[in-house]
Amino acid sequence: MSYxxxxxxxxxxxxxxNHGMLAPAGGRILFVAGxxxxxxxxxxxxxxxxxxxxxxxxxxMEVVGSAGGAPEHIGRLTIYVTDRExxxxxxxxIGAAYRKVMGRHFPAMALVExxxxxxxxxxxxxxxxxxxxxxxxxxxxxxATESTGKPSPAKDSPGNDSPGNDTPGKSTPEKDxxxxxxxxxxxxxxxxxxxERPD
Numbered sequence: 001m002s003y004x005x006x007x008x009x010x011x012x013x014x015x016x017x018n019h020g021m022l023a024p025a026g027g028r029i030l031f032v033a034g035x036x037x038x039x040x041x042x043x044x045x046x047x048x049x050x051x052x053x054x055x056x057x058x059x060x061m062e063v064v065g066s067a068g069g070a071p072e073h074i075g076r077l078t079i080y081v082t083d084r085e086x087x088x089x090x091x092x093x094i095g096a097a098y099r100k101v102m103g104r105h106f107p108a109m110a111l112v113e114x115x116x117x118x119x120x121x122x123x124x125x126x127x128x129x130x131x132x133x134x135x136x137x138x139x140x141x142x143x144a145t146e147s148t149g150k151p152s153p154a155k156d157s158p159g160n161d162s163p164g165n166d167t168p169g170k171s172t173p174e175k176d177x178x179x180x181x182x183x184x185x186x187x188x189x190x191x192x193x194x195x196e197r198p199d
Contacts, residue, residue, distance in 0.1 A: 017109035028130035035059035044121035050093035
C-alpha cells in the first residue's frame with residue numbers, strides 16, 4: 001500500500017508536509033484521538049515544547065502500532081499548540097523530535113494555535129489519521145505536483161528531508177544522497193516525499 005502524494009503547483013511548494021495524501025481503495029482508516037504528553041499518572045512531566053512534541057508523537061504511534069501500523073501509514077496530522085511564538089523559536093529541536101519518532105515521513109499537516117488545552121500544562125496536542133493496508137505495505141510514493149498525481153522527478157533540492165523541516169512551514173536546506181535510509185523510533189523509513197522547489 002502506498003499513498004499518492006498530491007501537491008498542486010498552484011498551491012506552492014510545501015515544506016515539511018504535503019498538501020494531499022491519497023490512500024488507495026481498500027485501506028482501513030484509523031482515527032487517533034488528540035494525544036498530549038501525559039505520563040502514566042496523567043501528568044505532563046515537562047514544560048519543554050520539543051519534549052512534549054516527541055511524547056505526543058510517541059503516544060500517537062502507540063495507537064497506530066497497536067493496529068499494526070507504522071509512521072508511513074499516517075496520512076494526516078493536526079497539531080495544536082498554545083503558543084505560536086514558542087513553537088517558532090523551537091523549530092530546530094521540534095524538528096529533531098519529529099524525526100526521532102517519524103523518520104522522514106511527512107503527511108498532510110495542519111498546525112493550529114489555541115488559547116489552552118484541556119490537560120494542565122500541555123503545550124502541544126497531536127491527532128492523526130492513518131490508513132492501514134489489509135496486508136503488507138510499501139513506503140509512501142512521491143512527490144506529485146498536480147492533482148492528477150503524476151509523479152515528478154526527484155532532485156537533491158531542499159525539501160521535506162531538510163532538518164527542522166518536519167514541522168509545518170519552515171526548513172533549513174540540506175542535501176541527501178538518493179536512496180538514503182533514515183529511521184524514526186518506530187522503524188526504518190525510506191526518505192519521505194521530497195517536495196521540489198520551483199526553479
